[in-house]
Amino acid sequence: MAKQKGELKDRHKKILDVLERYQNTVGYPPSIREIGKETGITSTSVVNYYLNQLEDWEFIERDRKVSRGLRLTKTIKSIIDEMIQIPLVGMIGASEPVPVPGSDFNYYDPESSIDVARSLLPKSDQGNQLYALEVDGDSMIDAMVNDGDIVIMKYTQEARDGEMVAVRLTDKEETTLKFFYRENGHVRLQPANPSMEPIIIEDPSTVMIQGKVVLVIRQLSGKPV
Amino acid sequence: MAKQKGELKDRHKKILDVLERYQNTVGYPPSIREIGKETGITSTSVVNYYLNQLEDWEFIERDRKVSRGLRLTKTIKSIIDEMIQIPLVGMIGASEPVPVPGSDFNYYDPESSIDVARSLLPKSDQGNQLYALEVDGDSMIDAMVNDGDIVIMKYTQEARDGEMVAVRLTDKEETTLKFFYRENGHVRLQPANPSMEPIIIEDPSTVMIQGKVVLVIRQLSGKPV
DNA sequence: CTTGACACAGAACGGATGTTCTTGTAAAAT
DNA sequence: ATTTTACAAGAACATCCGTTCTGTGTCAAG
Numbered sequence: 170m171a172k173q174k175g176e177l178k179d180r181h182k183k184i185l186d187v188l189e190r191y192q193n194t195v196g197y198p199p200s201i202r203e204i205g206k207e208t209g210i211t212s213t214s215v216v217n218y219y220l221n222q223l224e225d226w227e228f229i230e231r232d233r234k235v236s237r238g239l240r241l242t243k244t245i246k247s248i249i250d251e252m253i254q255i256p257l258v259g260m261i262g263a264s265e266p267v268p269v270p271g272s273d274f275n276y277y278d279p280e281s282s283i284d285v286a287r288s289l290l291p292k293s294d295q296g297n298q299l300y301a302l303e304v305d306g307d308s309m310i311d312a313m314v315n316d317g318d319i320v321i322m323k324y325t326q327e328a329r330d331g332e333m334v335a336v337r338l339t340d341k342e343e344t345t346l347k348f349f350y351r352e353n354g355h356v357r358l359q360p361a362n363p364s365m366e367p368i369i370i371e372d373p374s375t376v377m378i379q380g381k382v383v384l385v386i387r388q389l390s391g392k393p394v
Numbered sequence: 395m396a397k398q399k400g401e402l403k404d405r406h407k408k409i410l411d412v413l414e415r416y417q418n419t420v421g422y423p424p425s426i427r428e429i430g431k432e433t434g435i436t437s438t439s440v441v442n443y444y445l446n447q448l449e450d451w452e453f454i455e456r457d458r459k460v461s462r463g464l465r466l467t468k469t470i471k472s473i474i475d476e477m478i479q480i481p482l483v484g485m486i487g488a489s490e491p492v493p494v495p496g497s498d499f500n501y502y503d504p505e506s507s508i509d510v511a512r513s514l515l516p517k518s519d520q521g522n523q524l525y526a527l528e529v530d531g532d533s534m535i536d537a538m539v540n541d542g543d544i545v546i547m548k549y550t551q552e553a554r555d556g557e558m559v560a561v562r563l564t565d566k567e568e569t570t571l572k573f574f575y576r577e578n579g580h581v582r583l584q585p586a587n588p589s590m591e592p593i594i595i596e597d598p599s600t601v602m603i604q605g606k607v608v609l610v611i612r613q614l615s616g617k618p619v
Numbered sequence: 620c621t622t623g624a625c626a627c628a629g630a631a632c633g634g635a636t637g638t639t640c641t642t643g644t645a646a647a648a649t
Numbered sequence: 650a651t652t653t654t655a656c657a658a659g660a661a662c663a664t665c666c667g668t669t670c671t672g673t674g675t676c677a678a679g
Contacts, residue, residue: 405626435627435628436627436628436629437627437628437629437630438628438629439627439628439629439630440626440627440628443626443627459634459635460635461635461636
């Protein structure tokens with residue numbers, strides 16, 4: 170879902186982006202040197218190097234010895250269309266507050282981003298208010314979220330009953346993920362783990378909602394559980 | 395509707411066809427030499443010669459000095475999609491029978507063909523059963539069809555009431571265009587010109603339907619009426 | 620008949636473009 | 650410490666490819 174085999178790095182993405190933009194705007198594929206100019210790579214051999222990798226991974230097809238003889242694999246082209254890229258802006262843990270992305274982030278600029286299929290997200294959440302956080306530590310286990318998980322958040326300061334939100338309890342200096350319910354004057358924070366007891370907050374003003382959890386991603390790359 | 399400025403000849407069409415096919419199948423535009431190979435033109439300068447014309451007429455756009463730097467004009471691309479090419483297989487007159495096209499005609503092979511916008515044809519008639527005839531002589535004036543007009547025919551041997559068909563009266567050795575009606579045992583052939591009297595054929599077996607008229611095209615190129 | 624426009628072919632030129640080779644750096648592995 | 654691997658840059662090379670020039674043949678106009 171997120172990263173690809175052999176790590177799809179920033180330059181690979183830039184190149185794929187250039188390929189698609191060039192084809193759609195100019196009408197024919199770019200040359201190696203033009204790709205270099207667009208992506209900031211000064212050497213033709215380096216562009217060639219990445220193109221070879223992209224070809225190995227079947228992101229593109231190349232006709233060797235042919236000028237501009239390269240094209241996006243159809244499936245990849247559609248995958249790109251179906252993908253939404255979400256910037257990974259930082260960590261979330263028990264103690265630190267939740268970081269919020271700057272309004273101006275470049276599509277390919279962030280040092281790291283998460284690719285998510287649009288179909289995984291509710292349509293109403295597909296705006297650009299999304300950002301991703303990596304979970305640091307075990308403090309979220311009662312929310313069924315492990316250390317290392319990625320949570321996709323939507324920025325909001327309000328929550329409807331039943332939504333999972335990142336809340337900060339100002340009097341406890343603590344940030345957690347909980348299901349949110351507002352009940353006759355107080356707030357109930359319900360852990361995702363049903364075996365755990367809810368927390369009742371008598372004073373709603375001590376509850377700061379820092380975002381709504383849209384998706385949780387756990388990448389199991391063969392590492393022990 | 396039919397021909398373009400400066401006469402869009404066979405080679406122009408072939409080249410446009412190659413351009414579109416190449417882009418859709420290979421994924422990038424062809425080179426001049428590849429166009430030559432596809433179209434049977436042996437000289438690069440000749441291909442260049444036609445490409446320049448197509449550029450003048452705004453059928454394509456070219457980026458000079460750039461390999462494969464050519465593309466179909468968007469509008470033209472859509473025009474091609476919206477066009478149907480109908481082979482002009484011969485003449486129709488009073489005396490001769492109506493020629494019928496061979497089943498195998500090549501898209502660009504016929505020495506002449508008529509371009510017709512799909513929107514002008516009923517959807518049900520857009521199959522490949524269509525062919526065009528040029529009207530020879532004044533024998534069709536009672537069908538409001540002049541000498542030199544082009545009639546688009548759909549091959550059929552049966553007709554429904556009210557359709558305009560090409561009929562051959564076997565006992566008169568005569569081919570005409572008439573509206574066709576079948577009425578209690580006999581056939582009524584109604585001229586398009588309302589001031590003319592219908593022809594009643596008592597013996598339907600003498601009426602041979604040779605095709606149904608789908609469209610009549612009259613090209614007024616400034617010549618006197 | 621001559622002329623000129625047009626269609627066509629072939630060759631030669633030069634710039635554009637993909638490929639490859641050498642060199643270098645830094646991090647990871649041994 | 651040494652080797653290996655991944656990444657990067659630049660230059661040199663070999664084609665690919667568009668352009669242009671010369672020449673030929675046809676056909677209609679003058």
